[in-house]
């Protein structure tokens with residue numbers, strides 16, 4: 001019990017999603033935040049998980065991993081660079097599939113996209129051997145975790161994939177939108193009651209649009 005409390009305190013200490021400015025947690029869903037790691041900065045497409053270490057940093061920032069497991073993964077990544085590289089390739093492959101789901105899941109080509117993405121999701125879920133847990137967080141939220149058995153690199157992407165499964169099961173795809181700024185590749189789930197969210201972030205894209213409108217009126 002003591003160990004568990006210590007674990008929760010550790011999670012609380014690192015709850016700040018804005019601690020790593022390279023990552024944007026604006027999607028409202030874990031899988032959309034992961035899709036958004038394929039980001040744009042100043043109009044230039046930028047992969048914010050450019051290395052295995054950055055992928056682990058993202059998983060840590062997204063609270064998918066606790067500090068101990070993140071450290072163990074960084075060590076193992078340094079010892080086994082080929083295994084780490086393969087895990088990153090796998091993560092990017094899943095990310096591309098999930099992006100297509102966000103992009104086209106609710107359009108005319110949605111049915112075909114969904115069937116392709118389901119194959120990918122089931123491929124990942126089918127290979128995973130481990131323990132699924134849910135942890136209560138001090139801020140009142142909950143965290144899904146997956147602790148793989150055996151291969152430390154295995155199953156890192158499982159909580160992300162399960163978050164996409166949740167959106168499919170809950171029928172959320174019609175509420176998923178790309179940012180209204182056409183240069184911005186970010187996706188989010190619109191949870192407003194009025195269905196009027198248009199921007200990934202009011203501090204960046206939304207603010208820019210407001211400034212442009214204001215200049216247009218003056």
Ligand SMILES: [Zn+2]
Pocket residue numbers: 179180181184185186199200201205206
């Ligand atoms: Zn945006």
